[in-house]
Amino acid sequence: MSQTGHDDADVIVVGAGPGGSTAAYYCASAGLNVLVLEKASFPRDKICGDGLTPRSTREMVAMGLSLRPEDGWIRNSGLRVVGGGHRLELPWPELSSYPSFGLARKRMSLDHTLADHARSAGAKLLERTNVTGPLLDERTGRVIGVTARPVDDDGRRSGDEVTYRAPVVIAADGVSARLPLALGLEKRMDRPMGVAVRTYFKSPRHNDTMMESHLELWDGEPGRSNLMPGYGWIFALGDGTVNVGLGSVSSTAAATKVDYKDLFAKWMANAPAEWEFTPENQIGPVRGAALPMGFNRTPLYTRGLMLVGDSGGMVSPFNGEGIAYAMQAGRAAADAIVQSRARTTDAARERALGTYPRIMKEDLGGFYTLGRYFVKLIEHPQIMRLCTKYGLPRPLVMRFTLKLLSDCYEPHGGDMVDRVISGLSRLAPKA
Incomplete structure (x- = not known):
């Protein structure tokens, strides 16, 4: 991991979705030289529900984004649940850890906004740049950059292959996960898939x-x-x-x-x-x-490569939410990278980078394990039918439903429901 003086950046981010742009923003804000490579050109679309829970909203607020309606955001006040003959309107919970409102915005403009926010912090974004594989150190097998080629708006090759070098690479390349796959990191078949x-x-x-x-x-x-x-x-x-x-x-x-x-x-x-x-x-x-879902590709860090968002299978099994966790991962990955830059030896830098997967598993591993149990229960329509018909009318079950479907609960303290979810998340295996 030693610095050669020939690197093109301090960190390369592959993919300018919410996770990649968040990582780029925090790294650039800390003064790092950041290069973001995005195969498409903005504005570009992504398949998504376009709804943002308070957990996602918290990440937007932390980045200092303007969330005014005139800037293209619409706020929502809660979740309406329809099922089992019931129609319940559940306001977002009042918590200290999350705002009490959600947002909605088309991915066509959301991703563009986040990428521009990263650029405003100093990150360099190269659009229409398709990363073709990792660049490996011949002696150690460590990722020291990527190879890429320019493409046109239809994804067709439009130039010669180029090599970009950096001591750390973030794979925020989505569900295709081409970079992790190139290192032999296959998806886990025992994890949920939606x-x-x-x-x-x-x-x-x-x-x-x-x-x-x-x-x-x-x-x-x-x-x-x-x-x-x-x-x-x-x-x-x-x-x-x-x-x-x-x-x-x-x-x-x-x-x-x-x-x-x-x-x-x-x-x-x-x-x-x-x-x-x-x-x-x-x-x-x-x-x-x-x-x-549920960390379906691990390890989240290996040999100079960090997995963020869909490339690391970070979608919640409870509700299919991916944006909040991609942004959380981008923030955590950036912090580990920034800390590693202050270390004076390769071994010390590696230890700092290794904190990223530990933090992510500590924060989300148990919660995702609960989500796997949840999926096994509700993947059968008739079981879901019984749960909604007889469970939703009960106030306690309704509160659990809201906090699990919104992925918003107080991790420390809160009411009885928060404490139960937090306790179960701590006790559940974090594999």
């Missing part, structure tokens, strides 16, 4: 002040038709449109044969007419993406 599809509709619901979650999906009238696998969401974006999608989760990474677009079409065919979720109001196709 799939989500979504599209946009013009709808009078665009100003809804609550995020809406449907815990049951029916192919006809609820209770009198077939219960389909998965859960649905409706997130208002305040610009005349809503993000509507559904997801399904399996307790293992084995591929499923579910036709999610067909499932989505059946759900939409029975949507209330007043929502106006009709083909003529649909904006863009139904698109899907995988959701790697």
Whole structure:
């Protein structure tokens, strides 16, 4: 890890999604020379629900982002849960650790905003730069940079391959995880894997002040038709449109044969007419993406490479939320890198970098383990049906539901529900 004087940056970040841009922002704010390589050009789209829980909002606030409505943000006040014949409106909890509001913003503009924020802190962003693999030290096998090539807007090669060098590389390259895979870091088949599809509709619901979650999906009238696998969401974006999608989760990474677009079409065919979720109001196709969950690729740091966000499988098994954890990981990774720069020997720098996976597992490992148990319980639609029908009306169960589905609980102190979740997270294995 010794410095050669020929590095192009102090740290290279591969991918300018929320995790990569957050890491770049914090590293650049600490005075490091940061190079961000992004294969697309902004603005660019990503498959996402576009809804941000208070946990995500906390990360936005910590970065000093302006969250005013005139800057493109819409606030939401809580979660509406629909299922088991119930329709409950649950305000976001009042906690000291998180704000009591969530946000919504299309990934098309959210990611662009975060990347620009990293640039404003001093990070250098190269768009249309497709990273092709890690650059390894021939003697130690350590990652000392990456190879990349310029591409056009369609992803076609448009120039010669280039080598970029840095003593640390952050892989924030999404679910494809090409850099980790090049080092032999395969996904764990014993971890949950989700799939989500979504599209946009013009709808009078665009100003809804609550995020809406449907815990049951029916192919006809609820209770009198077939219960389909998965859960649905409706997130208002305040610009005349809503993000509507559904997801399904399996307790293992084995591929499923579910036709999610067909499932989505059946759900939409029975949507209330007043929502106006009709083909003529649909904006863009139904698109899907995988959701790697529960640290499904480890180790999170090895040989000069850090995994952040989807590349490390950081999506929550409880609700499919990935942005908050990608940003949390970006912040933690940046802190470890900044600390390593103050060390005077290779061994000391390596010890500092090694704090990153320990911190992430300490903070989230037990919680993700609880999430794996949760997925094993609810991946069967009939079990989910019983849980929603008989559990949701109970106030205590409802409070647990809100805090688990929002991933927002007081880690130290709080009410009885917070203490139970925190206690179980500490006791659960952090593997």
